[in-house]
Amino acid sequence: MVEPLxxxxxxxxxxxxxxxxxxxxxLVGLARVDGTxxxxxxxxxxxxxxxxxxxxxxxxxxxxxxxxxxxxxALFQVPDQDGPRAAALSARVWSELDRIGHVFSSFxxxxxxxxxxxxxxxxxxxxSTDLAQVLDSSxxxxxxxxxxxxxxxxxxxxxxxxxxxxxxxPNDAELASAMSRVxxxxxxxxxxxxxxxxxxxxxxxxxxxxxGIAKGYAVDRVRALxxxxxxxSGLIALGGEISAFGDNDGEPWRIGVQHPRDDQAVWGxxxxxxxxxxxxSGNYQQPLRIAGKTYYHIMDPRTGRPVSTAVEGVTTLDLHxxxxxxxxxxxxxxxxxxxxxxxxxxxxxxxxDVLILVGAEGSQVREVMTEGFRAxxxxxxx
Numbered sequence: 084m085v086e087p088l089x090x091x092x093x094x095x096x097x098x099x100x101x102x103x104x105x106x107x108x109x110l111v112g113l114a115r116v117d118g119t120x121x122x123x124x125x126x127x128x129x130x131x132x133x134x135x136x137x138x139x140x141x142x143x144x145x146x147x148x149x150x151x152x153x154x155x156x157a158l159f160q161v162p163d164q165d166g167p168r169a170a171a172l173s174a175r176v177w178s179e180l181d182r183i184g185h186v187f188s189s190f191x192x193x194x195x196x197x198x199x200x201x202x203x204x205x206x207x208x209x210x211s212t213d214l215a216q217v218l219d220s221s222x223x224x225x226x227x228x229x230x231x232x233x234x235x236x237x238x239x240x241x242x243x244x245x246x247x248x249x250x251x252x253p254n255d256a257e258l259a260s261a262m263s264r265v266x267x268x269x270x271x272x273x274x275x276x277x278x279x280x281x282x283x284x285x286x287x288x289x290x291x292x293x294x295g296i297a298k299g300y301a302v303d304r305v306r307a308l309x310x311x312x313x314x315x316s317g318l319i320a321l322g323g324e325i326s327a328f329g330d331n332d333g334e335p336w337r338i339g340v341q342h343p344r345d346d347q348a349v350w351g352x353x354x355x356x357x358x359x360x361x362x363x364s365g366n367y368q369q370p371l372r373i374a375g376k377t378y379y380h381i382m383d384p385r386t387g388r389p390v391s392t393a394v395e396g397v398t399t400l401d402l403h404x405x406x407x408x409x410x411x412x413x414x415x416x417x418x419x420x421x422x423x424x425x426x427x428x429x430x431x432x433x434x435x436d437v438l439i440l441v442g443a444e445g446s447q448v449r450e451v452m453t454e455g456f457r458a459x460x461x462x463x464x465x
Contacts, residue, residue, distance in 0.1 A: 204284030299412025323363030365396035
C-alpha cells in the first residue's frame with residue numbers, strides 16, 4: 084500500500100509520482116514509492132486479484148510486506164498484454180523471498196540458521212549455497228572492518244532485548260558472558276569434494292544473526308531471478324535495500340534518502356541511470372529505550388554495546404555493477420559501527436560510495452561522503 088506524505092513534508096503524492104522517486108527509510112527500511120511515472124495508470128489504483136498491477140505502459144508492480152513487516156516492492160517491464168507472464172513473475176518473486184526467509188531467520192528454529200544456532204559444537208555442518216555465499220561476504224566485510232561487522236552477534240542482541248524487557252542495562256558480567264560466544268573467527272569454513280561449503284563450529288556452538296546483510300542478499304536473488312527470466316529493466320526495494328537496472332523509460336532512477344530527524348521528509352536524492360544499488364542503515368526507527376535512556380538498535384560486536392547515536396544514517400551506493408546489494412548492506416552496518424572517518428576509509432577499501440549523516444542532540448546534521456556519492460547526490464533545499 085502506498086503511504087502518501089502529509090502536507091508538512093512539502094511534497095505531495097503527485098510530486099513523487101511525477102518524479103518517479105523511490106523514498107528510502109533506513110533501518111527497517113521503509114522503501115516508499117508514490118508512483119512510477121507521469122503517464123499510464125495510477126500507482127494508487129487497487130491491486131489486481133493476481134497480486135500484480137499494470138502501473139504504466141509495459142511496467143508491472145507487485146507489493147507485499149515480508150520478514151516481519153518490511154514493505155517490499157518489485158517493479159519490472161514486460162509488455163502490457165502479457166498479464167499472465169507478469170503474474171507468474173510476481174509469484175516467483177514472493178516465492179524466492181519466502182525461500183530465503185526460511186534460510187536466514189534467527190527467530191525461527193526450523194530455518195537453516197535457526198537449526199545452526201541450536202547446534203552445540205563442536206560440530207561440522209554442510210551449508211546451503213545461500214548461507215555459504217552470505218558467510219563468504221560476511222567474512223570479507225568482517226576482515227576489512229576489523230570486526231565492526233560480525234554476524235555471530237546474536238547473543239548480544241538477545242542480551243539487549245532482554246534488557247529492554249526488564250528495563251535494566253546489562254552489567255559487565257552479563258556482557259562478558261555474551262561476548263564469549265561472539266566472533267566470526269571462532270568458526271572455520273572448508274570446501275567439500277563436491278564444491279559445497281562446511282562450517283566447523285567451536286564448543287558451545289555459534290549463534291548467527293544475518294539481519295545486517297541477508298536482506299541485501301534477498302534483493303540480489305530477486306534481481307537475478309528477474310534478469311534470468313528475460314526482464315531487461317526493473318527495480319526491487321526490500322526495506323532500505325534497493326536495486327534498479329536497465330532503462331527507466333529514458334529517465335534516470337531517482338532514490339530519495341530519508342531525513343534522519345523527520346521520517347516524513349527527504350534529505351536528498353540520488354540520481355543515476357542504468358545499474359543502481361543502494362543500502363541504508365540508521366537509527367531512524369526502533370531504538371532501544373531502557374530506564375528513560377535511548378540506545379541505538381545497532382550493536383558493536385567488538386564491545387557488546389550499542390553504537391554511538393552520533394551516526395544518524397548511512398547510505399551505501401554502487402553505480403558500476405561491481406558490488407552486490409549484500410555487500411552494500413553489510414558495509415552500511417559496519418560503517419554505522421565504525422563512525423565517519425573509519426567508515427569512509429572502509430567504503431573506499433571496498434570500492435563503494437557512501438553518505439554518512441552525523442549529528443548529536445541539539446546540533447546540526449553534517450554530511451560525510453565519498454566524491455563518487457557527491458557526483459550523483461542532490462541535497463533537498465540546497
